[in-house]
Amino acid sequence: MPDExxxxxxLPGRVQAELTRLRxxxxxxxxxxxxxxxxxxxxxxxLRESQSATKAASARDAExxxxxxxxxxxxxxxxxxxxxxxxxxxxxxxxxxTARQERDSLRAELLSCREERDRLRLALLEAELVMSTGTTDxxxxxxxxxxxxxxxxxxxxxxxxxxxxxxxxxxxxxxWRVTAPLRVVRKKMDRP
Amino acid sequence: xxxLRTAGVLTPDRPVxxxxxxxxxxxxxxxxxEVTVTIAGTSANLLPELIPGAPEGSLGWRAVTGARVPAGxxxxxxxxxxxxxxxxxxxRVGTLLGEEPLWLGELSTPRxxxxxxxxxxxxxxxxxxxxxxxxxxxVMVEGxxxxxxxxxxPRPDVAAELPRFDDAAVSGFEALxxxxxxxxxxxxxxxxxxxxxxxxxxxxxxxxxFTLRKPEADAEDTELADELAADTARAMARVTTVTDxxxxxxxxxxxxxxxxxxxxxELLTRMVTDHGWQVSLISESDGPLRADCAELGIEVHVTTxxxxxxxxxxxxxxxxxxxxxxxxxxxxxxxxTLGGFGGADAAKRAGIPTAWVIHESFPLSTxxxxxxxxxxxxxxxxxxxxxxLAETDRLLFVADSTRxxxxxxxxxxxxxxxxxxxxxEKFGGRTRAEVRQQxxxxxxxxxxxxxxxxxxxxxxxxxxxxxxSAMERVHRVYPEAKxxxxxxxxxxxxxxxxxxxxxxxxxxVIDLVxxxxxxxxxxxxxxxxxxxxxxxxxxxxxxxxxxxxVPVAAxxxxxxxxxxxxxxxxxxxxxxxxxxxxVALLRALGTSPSGRRDMAKxxxxxxxxxxDPAGYAREYSEILTDLxxxxxxxxxxxxSA
Numbered sequence: 080m081p082d083e084x085x086x087x088x089x090l091p092g093r094v095q096a097e098l099t100r101l102r103x104x105x106x107x108x109x110x111x112x113x114x115x116x117x118x119x120x121x122x123x124x125x126l127r128e129s130q131s132a133t134k135a136a137s138a139r140d141a142e143x144x145x146x147x148x149x150x151x152x153x154x155x156x157x158x159x160x161x162x163x164x165x166x167x168x169x170x171x172x173x174x175x176x177t178a179r180q181e182r183d184s185l186r187a188e189l190l191s192c193r194e195e196r197d198r199l200r201l202a203l204l205e206a207e208l209v210m211s212t213g214t215t216d217x218x219x220x221x222x223x224x225x226x227x228x229x230x231x232x233x234x235x236x237x238x239x240x241x242x243x244x245x246x247x248x249x250x251x252x253x254x255w256r257v258t259a260p261l262r263v264v265r266k267k268m269d270r271p
Numbered sequence: 272x273x274x275l276r277t278a279g280v281l282t283p284d285r286p287v288x289x290x291x292x293x294x295x296x297x298x299x300x301x302x303x304x305e306v307t308v309t310i311a312g313t314s315a316n317l318l319p320e321l322i323p324g325a326p327e328g329s330l331g332w333r334a335v336t337g338a339r340v341p342a343g344x345x346x347x348x349x350x351x352x353x354x355x356x357x358x359x360x361x362x363r364v365g366t367l368l369g370e371e372p373l374w375l376g377e378l379s380t381p382r383x384x385x386x387x388x389x390x391x392x393x394x395x396x397x398x399x400x401x402x403x404x405x406x407x408x409x410v411m412v413e414g415x416x417x418x419x420x421x422x423x424x425p426r427p428d429v430a431a432e433l434p435r436f437d438d439a440a441v442s443g444f445e446a447l448x449x450x451x452x453x454x455x456x457x458x459x460x461x462x463x464x465x466x467x468x469x470x471x472x473x474x475x476x477x478x479x480x481f482t483l484r485k486p487e488a489d490a491e492d493t494e495l496a497d498e499l500a501a502d503t504a505r506a507m508a509r510v511t512t513v514t515d516x517x518x519x520x521x522x523x524x525x526x527x528x529x530x531x532x533x534x535x536x537e538l539l540t541r542m543v544t545d546h547g548w549q550v551s552l553i554s555e556s557d558g559p560l561r562a563d564c565a566e567l568g569i570e571v572h573v574t575t576x577x578x579x580x581x582x583x584x585x586x587x588x589x590x591x592x593x594x595x596x597x598x599x600x601x602x603x604x605x606x607x608t609l610g611g612f613g614g615a616d617a618a619k620r621a622g623i624p625t626a627w628v629i630h631e632s633f634p635l636s637t638x639x640x641x642x643x644x645x646x647x648x649x650x651x652x653x654x655x656x657x658x659x660l661a662e663t664d665r666l667l668f669v670a671d672s673t674r675x676x677x678x679x680x681x682x683x684x685x686x687x688x689x690x691x692x693x694x695x696e697k698f699g700g701r702t703r704a705e706v707r708q709q710x711x712x713x714x715x716x717x718x719x720x721x722x723x724x725x726x727x728x729x730x731x732x733x734x735x736x737x738x739x740s741a742m743e744r745v746h747r748v749y750p751e752a753k754x755x756x757x758x759x760x761x762x763x764x765x766x767x768x769x770x771x772x773x774x775x776x777x778x779x780v781i782d783l784v785x786x787x788x789x790x791x792x793x794x795x796x797x798x799x800x801x802x803x804x805x806x807x808x809x810x811x812x813x814x815x816x817x818x819x820x821v822p823v824a825a826x827x828x829x830x831x832x833x834x835x836x837x838x839x840x841x842x843x844x845x846x847x848x849x850x851x852x853x854v855a856l857l858r859a860l861g862t863s864p865s866g867r868r869d870m871a872k873x874x875x876x877x878x879x880x881x882x883d884p885a886g887y888a889r890e891y892s893e894i895l896t897d898l899x900x901x902x903x904x905x906x907x908x909x910x911s912a
Contacts, residue, residue: 179675193845197854201469204857207748 275299277329278306278349278357281322286365288373289339289402293347293362295332296325305352308334310362311345311435340364341435342373342402365401372401372472375433376442378464381481386457388484389645390636391415391449397426397442398466404438404740406468406849410446413460419847420446420464421805423736425767437774441736441767449636454650455487469850488650492582496651499586503593503620510597516899518549520601520623522592522614526558526571530811531630534691535607536560541888543567548892551599553592553614577613579648585613585655592617602899605891606663609638616659624898626665626891632673632808632829664898667891669809670830689891690809690830692884695791695818700875702795702819710795714782716753721860723754724797724821726790726812727804729765733758734803734826734847736768741853743775749860754801757784757793794819798867799859805846807831817878822862822870824855840874 090098276299283293293315297306303319315334322331334347342365349358366372376398381387394410408420424443433439452458459482467473521539525532540563542548550569554561557573564571572595578584596604596618604618606627618625631638635656639647648656660666660680668674668688678686702710708718716722723742727733735756742754759765772781784793794800800816802825809830816823817834825831827843835841844855862870881887 190845193851197851198469200854200857201850204744204748204853205470211748 276306276351276355276357277326278351279325279329280347280349280358280360282347282360282362286363286367289342289364289375290336291340291362291364292333292335294320294322295334295349295358296322296329297332297349297357298326298329300330300351303330303332306332306357307350308332309346309348309350310334310336311340313338313340313435339375339433339436341437366472370472371474372468373399374466374474375399375402375436376466378462378476378479381462381479381483383479383481386482386484387645388486389640390452390485391447391634391640391645392460392462392481392483393640393645394418394420394446394448394462394464396444396464397429397439398444398464399433399436399438399442400466400468400474401471402436402438403468403471404442404849405444405466406740406853407466407847407851408444408446409465409467410448410462411465412448412450412462414458415448415450415460418446418448419805419845420444421731421734421847422849423734423740423771424731425763427763440774441771445731447637447640449634450483452483452485454485454653457482457484486646486650488654492649492651493654496582496586496655499583499590500620503586503590506590507593507597507620507622510594512597512600514600514602515549516602516896517547518551518599518601518603519895520596520599520604520618521550521552521607522554522604522611522618523552523607524555524610526554526556526560526564526573528559531608532558532560534630534811536563537694537884538691538888538891539564539569540567541885542892542895543569545885545888546892548895549601551601553595577610579613579643579652582649582651585648585652589613589617589620593620596621596623603895605895609633609635610642612656612659615663616655619659619662624664626667626894626898627660627663628667628669629673629677630669630808632670632676632806634676665894667894670833672829672833673808687894689887689894690881691811691887692882693811693814693818694884695815696882696884698818698820700818700820700872700879702821706795710792713792714755714796716796719751720753721749721751721798722796723752723799723801723856723859724793724816725754725756725801725803726758726793726816727802728758728786729756729760729762729768731764732804732806734805734852736764736771737847737849737852738801738803739768739771739775739777739781740849741856742777742781744853745856745860746777746780748857752856752860753780753782755782755784755793755797757787757790759783759785791819794821797821798864799824799856801856801859802826802831803846803852804828809834814878814882817871817874818882820868820871820875822859822867823874824859834878835874836877840870840877842870 276297278295278297280293280295283291287293293308293310295308297303300306303317306317308315308317313336315336318333318335320331320333322329325331344361344363347360347362348356351357364373376396378394378396380393380395387393392412392415394412398405398408404423406422408422409417410420411417422444423441424445425441426443427440429442430436430440436442450458450460459480461478461480463478464476465473466476519542521535523532523535539548539550539552543550544567550564550567551572552564552569553572553574555574555576561571561573574592575588578588592614601623604614604621604623604625606612606615606618606625609629609631611627615625615627633641635653639653657680660677661682663681664685666674666677666681666686668677668686669690671688674686674688711718711720711722725733725735725738727735729735735758738754738756742752746752756768759769769783772778772783787793794815797816797819798821800813800821800823802810802813802823804810804826805828807826807828807830810825813823813825813831813834822841823835824842824844825835826846827837828846832843835843837843842855842858844851859867875882
C-alpha cells in the first residue's frame, strides 16, 4: 500500500481518482468473490447432502419395495393358508357329518340287532316258564289259559257227564214214563 | 209236576274279542229270562234265539257281554232262578297266534282335523294290547320322525271305565314330537301310532291328520325388544366399574335341594376353597342352600323366575339383572341350566364373558313346553334365547350327546363337554363285604336275594312303572330277584306305581322306598343298579353306583351310553320299551356274581378319569380364568386377542 500510495502520489489527479475507483471495485469484487465462493461451498455441501439423502431414499424405497413384496407374499400365503384352512375345516365338517351319519346308521342297525336279540331272549323266557311252571308268560299275555285245549277237553267231558245225568233224571220223571208208549210207537213207525 | 232245569253253553271254537256274544239253551224254564248268564262275573244281556240242535223243549238264548271282558280264559255260568248253576263253560278272550292282537284305546291328542298351536305336537292317549299295557308305543309324526312314547302313565278315567282290566289304570301314554316350522308357518301333518308287545303282536293305528301352527312373530314385539335392548345398552355404557378377574357371578334357578343345585354347590365350594374364587350368586328362588352359600362367603341375591311371558317383562328383567351384573364387580359369569338364558343374556349385555352350563338333553321346544307351555315364550323372546345360545362365550355340557344336540345353535369352538364327578369316588369302586352285609341286614334282605336298585324321584321320565311291569315277568324265573325303588312320593304317578305293585302281587318282591336324603345304604346293599329313565344327560346315580361297585343296567340315552359299554361295563337297553327293559334285567340276572363284579370293575376303570370332583372343579376354574383373561367381548361381540 505505501508503494501504491507513493506511486499514486506521483500520478495525475484524474488517474489517481480512476485508480481509487478501480481499487474500490476490486474490493467489492473480492468480497463478492468470497461470498460467491462461500455460497458455492454451501451449495456444493447441500448438493452433497442432497445426493446422500437421495441415495438413502433410494435405499429406503428399495427396502420398502422389498418389504411390500414380502408383505404381498405373506398376504398371498395367508390367503392360501386361510383357503387351505377353510377347505380343511369344510372337509373336517363333512367328515364329521359322514361319521355321524355312519354312527346313526350303525345305531339303527344296533337297534334292530337288539330287537332281534330281545325277541329271542323273550322266547327263551317263554320256554323257561313252560319248563319250570307249565305256564307261559306269552300264553297269559295272548289271552290263553294254561293248557287251554286240555282244559277245553276236561270241560267237554264234564258237560257230557252233566248231560248224561240230566238225561237220566229226565227219564225218571213222570212225564217221561207217561210218554213212553208214544216213543215206542214212534220208533216202530220210524223202522223201515 | 216238577220241571228239571238244565242248560248248555255253546262255546266258540276260537278266541273272542273283549265284547262278544255266546249262545246256549236252557231247559225246564218257560222263559229265557228265568236264567242268568254270567260272563267273567258280570251278568250278560240275554236274548231269546233259535239254537239249532238244542234239546227238544229247551229255549235257545244269546248272551251279549254288557262290558268289555279282559283277555284270558273267562268263565261263563248259566244259573237258574234259584241261583243254582245249570251249566258252566270257559271262553277264551284273545286272538290266535299270528293274528293282530286285540286293541283298546284312544288317541286323545292331537284331535283329527284340528289346528294345534305350538312348537311341537303333543301325542297323548291310552292303549291296551290284548288287555295289557303295550311294551312299546311309537309315535310317528310327519316331519318330526318317530318318537317312543312314555308309557305306564296313570289313567284313572280308563280304570273307572274298565274296572276288570288291571293295566287300565296305567294305560296312558304320551310323546312330545318337535316339528321344525318357521314362526307363523302352519302345516297339515299326519300322525299314526304303533303299539307293540313282543310275543303278542303289534297294531298300527289309522293315520290321523291335523294342522300344526307355530306362533307368528309380532313385528311390534320385535321392534319393542330392539328398542328396550338399545335402552339397556345405553345404560350399560354409562356405567364403569372396577372388576376382579377372580370374581365370578353365578346365575342359578333355585337354592332348593336338587340334582342341579347340589352339583353347583359342590362346584362352588371347590372353586372358593381350592381355587380362591370370589362368588356372587343370583337365584330365581330361595332355599336352604342359601345358608351353605353364606358359609362359603357367597353373596346371594334372590330375584324372581325369569319373566319370559312378554317382551316387555323379559327385557325389563334382563335389564335389571344386567345392571346388577355390571355392578357386581365380577369379571366373568357362570349360568346354570338351559332355562337360565335370561341370566346369560343379562351377563352378555353387561359385557361380562359368560360360560353357560347346560345339563338338559331336551330340544328347546320340549324344554319350553315342559316349563312354560305350548306357545311360550313369545317369538321375540324365543329369538333372544337362540341368540344368547349363539353368542355366549362358552357353552358347557355334561355329555357329548348333549353338546351335539346344541351345536347347531353355537360354534364348535365355543362348546365343550365337562363331565362331573362325585364325592363317592372315595369308595374306590367297591363296597366291602361286611359293609354290604350290614346294609342288606338293615334293609331286610336275605343273603340269597339278588337286589336290584332303582334310585330317583318317582316320575314318568324315570320309568318306574315300566320297571314294575318288567319285574312282573322277570321274578317268575328269578324268584330271588328283589327290587328296591327308592324315590317314591305321593304324586299321581308315584301312587299308581304303588298300586301296580299291589295289583301284580309283587309287594314281597318290590320294596317302594320314599325319597332318601342319603341313599348310600341301598347302594351298598345292591347287586344291580337299574336306570330306566328315557332322558338323562349324565346320571349322577350311575356314577354313585359305579363308585360303590354296583354293575349298572341303563337306558341307552345321551350320557349313559358315554358311561357304559353294553356287555362290557354294563347293560344298555332301548328306552321306553318294557320288553327291552325285561331283557336287560334277564341279562343282568343271568350274569354270574363274579361276572357282575367284573362288569362293575370295568365300569369303574372306564369312569375313573373323571370321577374325582376336584377334576371338574379345576377344569371350570381354568375355563373361567381363561374367559376372564381373554373372553371379554368387544362391541362387535367377538373375543379380543
